[in-house]
Amino acid sequence: MIRKTVIAAFALAAMAGSAYAASAWTGGDDLPTNPLACDGTPSAAVAKPYDGGEPTNAPDRKGKKxxxxxxxxxxxxxxxxxxxxxxxxxxxxxxxxxxxxxxxxxxxxxxxxxxxxxxxxxxxxxxxxxxxxxxxxxxxxxxxxxxxxxxxxxxxxxxxxxxxxxxxxxEFNGIAKSLVDNMAKEIGEDGSFAIVTSTFTTPNQARWIAEMAAYAAKCHPNMKWLETVEAQEDNVLSFNQATTLINKYGDELKGLFGMTSVATPASAEAVTQAGKCGQIAVVGLATPNAMKPYVEKDCVKSVVLWxxxxxxxxxxxxxxxxxxxxxxxxxxxxxxxxxxxxxxxxxxxxxxxxxxxxxxxxxxxxxx
Amino acid sequence: MSQSLRNLLFRHETILGLLLILALIMLAFQSDRFFTTENLLNQGRLMAEVGLVALAMTFVIVTGGIDLSVGSILGLVAILLGVFWQNIGLPLPLAMMLGIAAGALAGFVNGLIITRFGVPPLIATLATLALYRGLAEGISQARSVRGYPEWFFVLGQGEFFGVPVQLWIFGLCAVLAAIILGLSTFGRETYAIGSNAVASRFSGLRVDRALLLIYTASGLIAGLAAVIFVSRVSTTRSDMGTGLELDVITAVVLGGTSIFGGRGTIIGTLLGLVLMQALKNGLALAGVKGDGTIVVIGAVLILTILISNMFRRDADG
The missing domain is CATH 3.40.50.2300 (Response regulator)
Known part of the structure; x- marks a missing residue:
């Protein structure tokens, strides 16, 4: 009982410590982050009582069709x-x-x-x-x-x-880990990268970026974040923003994160058209169909989703x-x-x- | 056979009524859960919103017009209800009233565009379909309003003497609409405008005033449906009521209202509505999937109109 209390108190303190720390990267939100362990060991689940519903008078269905x-x-x-x-x-x-x-x-x-x-x-x-x-x-x-x-x-x-x-x-921290790990694998532990997102305040994207920043700080501390740009969920705008990033940073830019299923293929298209396939890695959230052409041409190596x-x-x-x-x-x-x-x-x-x-x-x- | 009996037998409504009975019997044999009081009342609950809007739409189509914007008005009023109540902080009953008034205003604007600028109703309401939906989305910023008080849900989820509350409202409105269209001077005026708007104008009927009233009523009732809808699903979203206009127009046209105007009854609309809902529900209970149900409804619509036209030609000849 005492052990449990101590663990709970410790967990609370850890959460409070990280609470309201603004994300290190633009486009992240200010909510507390919870980065996963670098080697992927599942974190001890914070015990929360069951909050689902119960069916009333459900018949015994055990083993029945x-x-x-x-x-x-x-x-x-x-x-x-x-x-x-x-x-x-x-x-x-x-x-x-x-x-x-x-x-x-x-x-x-x-x-x-x-x-x-x-x-x-x-x-x-x-x-x-x-x-x-x-x-x-x-x-x-x-x-x-x-x-x-x-x-x-x-x-x-x-x-x-x-x-x-x-x-x-x-979970947000799971997606964040997967994205950052894949990027580190492709551009190395000291590579620089930029992010193409929808808007800085879109809830899911902001959550992912905050978790990515926290996870990168913990597990890939030498990777360098350059900039986050907004591109709505607009195909043309995403393409233009990615092209601007490529021109602005030149050889310094080694990787692009696409945070939406629109931004990722558009970034891949921008890299393709700039003739930078193989020099700039694109890692992002997207559906396979949109990414097949780029993956088959070896321009994109990892697309993350479930x-x-x-x-x-x-x-x-x-x-x-x-x-x-x-x-x-x-x-x-x-x-x-x-x-x-x-x-x-x-x-x-x-x-x-x-x-x-x-x-x-x-x-x-x-x-x- | 006497002429009047013949007329009664071959009326669209009679044919539709027979078809409905046939469909009900067939569906009842397909699933033993279809013809139960509980299911039928529940279906009544689900069809009340489309039904309410269909009543006003019958008037609109009888005048030879159409109102494509009703689904968007429903969405707009739903959002406004949430905004008035939560963001501006008005008491909920006042917010409901203001929301319905906003629906009426939206309908009034439709009427103005149609009567003042002579824009065909199809074009005018196609434009406001986009306009009102855009407004709803802009105002809501894709955020939904939730957390309404418990008493508000009575309207959409409660019962009164064992019958869903909105079914009472719908029944009352249906009787009222049937009386106005079938028995009042205004009803005769509506038919006259639909048969020949120019002749009506020269006969001294105030055509523009009648049209304005009808389109305003259409918006008002879409607003009322919105309030019931929000109460039923306990939240507001800007995409509420998308595609509602198609369900409504299908019910009205299935009910024998001529899309060219001048012909149609509330009874017909009610029959069309019930037939459509019975098919949707009955086929689903019989294990037909959603896509199959749409095909059947389309087929029934064409079949009914073909049969009706066939007999009409006989009757005319």
């Missing part, structure tokens, strides 16, 4: 086709789940609610969702819980008490575990088939694992 419907933000796009494939793979492997994917053809919260509502009426045992809006989807999910349906989210969360568990594809097939696979595995009663409030990990043990974080979230790096070897297998 269950029907599950997956309702993503929208259907018919590569990304959610990939999660849907992961769900189908998991269903085939488990053998006792009847899973299908259905949803609106536009990322529209009204339609998504109607879809979920209809499937509640039709009497499914489990619902998987990727929310178009975390609050708007909550009432209909709570209704599902009240009918004894198991509810698990993935990709985009809802309010915690409206679902049981959420499969989190990547694997959506694994995300869907994990979501259904988690749902099965919940339905079987194997995953209960307070658990610290869950078995997810071929993905092994996945860690529970933030009370009621399950972390998919380290982000996925797309390279020349594997990018051809993905279509989204």
């Amino acid at each position: 269950i029907t599950v419907v997956d309702i993503p933000k929208l259907i018919g796009i590569g990304y959610f086709n990939a999660t849907s494939k992961g769900i189908a793979d998991a269903a085939a492997e488990l053998g006792n789940v009847d899973a299908k994917t259905d949803g609106p053809t536009q990322a529209n919260i009204d339609q998504q609610i109607s879809f979920i509502d209809n499937y509640i009426t039709s009497g499914v045992d489990g619902i998987l969702f990727a929310a178009n809006d975390p609050v708007a989807i909550a009432p209909v999910l709570k209704k599902a819980l009240s009918k004894g349906i198991n509810v698990v989210g993935y990709d985009a969360n809802s309010q915690p008490d409206a679902r049981q568990w959420f499969v989190n594809q990547a 694997n959506p097939v694994d995300l869907g696979y994990a979501a259904l595995q988690v749902l099965r575990a919940v339905a079987d009663g194997d995953l209960k409030a307070g658990a610290t990990s869950v078995k997810a088939g071929k993905l092994g043990e996945l860690q529970v974080i933030n009370g009621s979230e399950i972390l998919l694992g380290a982000p996925y790096t797309f390279t020349k070897e594997n990018i051809g297998q993905f279509d989204f």
Whole structure:
């Protein structure tokens, strides 16, 4: 008990110490950062009580065949086709789940609610969702819980008490580590780089940049940050900004980070057109399809994102575990088939694992 | 067969009514969860917003016009409701009233553009469709307003005598609209404008005033639908109501209102609305996926209009 208290006090002190320290790099936010260990050992999870919901009077589903419907933000796009494939793979492997994917053809919260509502009426045992809006989807999910349906989210969360568990594809510090490690590998420990982001205040990008600055300071202290530029999420502007950076810093610039799925391909295009392939590395967040041409020409070596097939696979595995009663409030990990043990974080979230790096070897297998 | 019976039998509404009964029976056999009170009331809840807007849209289309901006007005009012309440700090009832008034104003602007500048309704409301949505997005800055008080959710999530609250509102508005369009002088005026606007003008009808009123009402009711919508989903977003106009127009046209104006009834619109909602819900319960449902609704729309036209030609000849 005393040990626990001491650890908790220490964790709090550490958090307070880093709180409100403005990010070392422009474009980062002022929130406390939590850089991962350099060698990737998972940090001790800060214990947080389970904050998910519970279905009312759910029947005993242990080992029984269950029907599950997956309702993503929208259907018919590569990304959610990939999660849907992961769900189908998991269903085939488990053998006792009847899973299908259905949803609106536009990322529209009204339609998504109607879809979920209809499937509640039709009497499914489990619902998987990727929310178009975390609050708007909550009432209909709570209704599902009240009918004894198991509810698990993935990709985009809802309010915690409206679902049981959420499969989190990547934490900010995990993405940051993956980006910085890849950059260090490509340009060396003393290389200089610049960042192309959306705007300095976009929440996700600002969070990533702050975490990257903290992680680089901890694990790659000699790398040199030059500048962060804003490029909205605009293709032409991103290209122009990247070109400006290339001209401004000349040979000093060894690497470019693309912080959005628009900035990364645009930066790669700028490097290609400047004839600097191989001299300036581009590392960033992007979808494989947009990056295939650059990766195949060896202009870009690493594209960081998560694997959506694994995300869907994990979501259904988690749902099965919940339905079987194997995953209960307070658990610290869950078995997810071929993905092994996945860690529970933030009370009621399950972390998919380290982000996925797309390279020349594997990018051809993905279509989204 | 007497002429009046023949007319009654071959009316679009009668054909649609029969089709609806047929669809309900078929859907009930497809899934035992379809024809339950709980499901039907729940569907009523989901269709109330589209239904409300469809009532006003029936008037608009009967005059030979169209209002494409209703979905955007819904989005704009939803955002304004949030802004008035949270950012400006007005009491919520006042914010609701102001929001609905803003909807009416948006509709009034549509009416002004159409009557004063003689812009065809299709073009005018296509422009305001973009304009109002842009305003909504600009004002909201992609932030949503949440955390409404508990009493506010009664409107969209509560029940009154076991029936969803918004269904009462919708029912009341439907009766009112049916009386105005079917029995009042204003209703006759609406039909006259749709049949021949020029002749109506020369007959001394105040065409512009009527059109202004109708487009304003369309905006007002879209505002009311917005408030119900926000209450139902407990948050505001600038993309709310995107594509709503298409659902609304489909219901109205399916209900037998002529897109060229001069013909149409509230009963028809209600039948069209219920048929559409029953198909969406029933097919989903029967295991048909979302994309398949859209195809069926499109097919039913064409089929209904074909059958109706066939009998009409018979009746005319």
